Amino acid sequence: MEIITKFNWDTFGHLRPYYARVFNFGERMANGHCKILVFLSLNGLVAMGSLISFLSAMVFGYMYWFPTSSPVLRSYAISESNVSNGKCHVFHGSWIRDESYPLYDASRCPFAERGFNCLANGRKDNGYTKWRWKPKDCDIPRFNARAILENLRGKRIVFVGDSLSRTQWESLICLLMMGIEDKRSVYEINGHKITKRIRFLSVWFSSFDLTIDYYRSVFLVQPGPVPRRAPKRVKATLRLDKLDDISKEWVNSDVLIFNSGHWWTRTKLFEM
Numbered sequence: 010m011e012i013i014t015k016f017n018w019d020t021f022g023h024l025r026p027y028y029a030r031v032f033n034f035g036e037r038m039a040n041g042h043c044k045i046l047v048f049l050s051l052n053g054l055v056a057m058g059s060l061i062s063f064l065s066a067m068v069f070g071y072m073y074w075f076p077t078s079s080p081v082l083r084s085y086a087i088s089e090s091n092v093s094n095g096k097c098h099v100f101h102g103s104w105i106r107d108e109s110y111p112l113y114d115a116s117r118c119p120f121a122e123r124g125f126n127c128l129a130n131g132r133k134d135n136g137y138t139k140w141r142w143k144p145k146d147c148d149i150p151r152f153n154a155r156a157i158l159e160n161l162r163g164k165r166i167v168f169v170g171d172s173l174s175r176t177q178w179e180s181l182i183c184l185l186m187m188g189i190e191d192k193r194s195v196y197e198i199n200g201h202k203i204t205k206r207i208r209f210l211s212v213w214f215s216s217f218d219l220t221i222d223y224y225r226s227v228f229l230v231q232p233g234p235v236p237r238r239a240p241k242r243v244k245a246t247l248r249l250d251k252l253d254d255i256s257k258e259w260v261n262s263d264v265l266i267f268n269s270g271h272w273w274t275r276t277k278l279f280e281m
Contacts, residue, residue, distance in 0.1 A: 097147035104140045111138035112152055118183035119192075120212060122203045125176055154188030158217050165220045167262035171227050172205060174268055178223040179203060182212050185221075189214065208255070222262070226253040229267060 115121045116128040123129065127137075142149065168178040182195075189195055194215045201207050208225040231253060233246040259265055 099144045102144040105143045107141045113183045113187050120179050120182045154185050158188050161219050163218045164263040166264045167259050168223045169226050169267035
């Protein structure tokens with residue numbers, strides 16, 4: 010009752026002058042016209058009933074048309090359900106906090122590049138690892154490394170791009186490593202360390218015959234010569250009609266993941 014009372018005063022505070030006029034009118038009717046109301050009791054009751062009905066209708070109408078006046082308590086609890094309502098666009102959503110994250114410890118993953126391994130480099134806080142993507146109209150099932158490994162058995166996945174692709178490649182491998190009991194069964198086929206200086210990297214999950222490759226290809230297409238009469242500011246060109254010379258290595262992949270965006274070439278940087 011205390012909550013309702015407080016809600017009514019706070020919500021309808023701007024209507025107090027109106028209420029005051031109505032109540033003063035009622036008081037004058039009671040004090041100055043008491044005799045008339047006695048003789049015209051029926052009409053008076055009808056009038057008062059109409060007034061009360063009118064006020065009630067106003068109050069309930071206000072509550073109906075302006076429901077946002079009530080206090081709003083936002084909950085960020087994570088639903089356990091993974092059932093979609095039939096409409097799901099995985100790219101429309103937001104990042105929500107999930108205390109059960111992260112899904113893997115990057116400092117213990119041998120395929121996490123040192124330059125991007127924040128925990129191993131001494132970062133103290135870990136709040137940035139506890140966010141997951143939540144689509145607006147559905148739930149994404151929790152990542153199950155073992156089930157995904159089974160589905161990818163005998164497959165070849167290829168990442169193509171710049172450092173963004175390489176870190177995605179590293180992250181997927183670290184995620185899948187959580188479903189492997191014998192960590193020694195997963196290794197880079199050429200014995201290379203994970204570094205940006207190597208153009209091709211390949212990790213093999215031997216117990217699942219799964220290969221996950223990375224090819225460094227910044228532009229995805231071949232660079233070309235500078236035209237003879239080009240302005241001096243033109244330092245390089247791209248052959249948009251020809252794929253990168255290593256593109257033939259991507260052909261036999263079961264899944265091809267590539268990205269490209271704005272690349273900061275030398276002419277795009279400030280000269281100091």
